[in-house]
Structures are given as structure tokens and as C-alpha cells.
Amino acid sequence: MMKLTTDEKQSFIGxxxxxxxxxxxxxxxxxxxASEYAPHGEGEWSAVAIDAAVGFAMSVAGSVGVxxxxxxxxxxxxxxxxxxV
Numbered sequence: 769m770m771k772l773t774t775d776e777k778q779s780f781i782g783x784x785x786x787x788x789x790x791x792x793x794x795x796x797x798x799x800x801x802a803s804e805y806a807p808h809g810e811g812e813w814s815a816v817a818i819d820a821a822v823g824f825a826m827s828v829a830g831s832v833g834v835x836x837x838x839x840x841x842x843x844x845x846x847x848x849x850x851x852x853v
Contacts, residue, residue: 776840779836779839779840780832780836782835782836783831783832783834783835783836784828784831784832784836786831786835787827787828787829787830787831787832788824788827788828790827790828790831791823791824791825791826791827791828792824794820794823794824794826794827795820795821795823795824798816798819798820798823799816799820802816802819
């Protein structure tokens, strides 16, 4: 398992907040699209809620992956001294 430095742990906060913000927008868009264009029926809102939750989770995971994990891995891969990491 990879140990994270204090700086690396703190670098996850910003991308997580960006992901949460985008996730909320994706979830609201999913609910708005379903309420406007989808045919209404019984039990449909549970499927919409699951879609919105998956969209939220994917937004958070994607933003943390792209904005936090990839730069951290690139920094570790290209570090010339193992003491710099």
C-alpha cells in the first residue's frame, strides 16, 4: 500500500470539492431530464435516483482521479531522488 504524505492528503480536498459540485449538478440534471422528458410511471423515481447517485459518484471519482491521483503518480514516477517523494 502506498503511503501518502501530508501534502498529498491535503491535495485530495480540492478535487473532491470540485467533484461534489459537479456531481450535484449532474444529479440535478438527471432529475430535471427525467421529470421533463421521461414518461411517468410508478417506481420510476427509484431508477432515476440510482442514476443520479451513480452520476454523482462517477463525477467525484473522475475529478479526484484526474486532478489528484494522476498528478501525484506522475510526480512520484518522475522523481529523480526517492527522498524527494
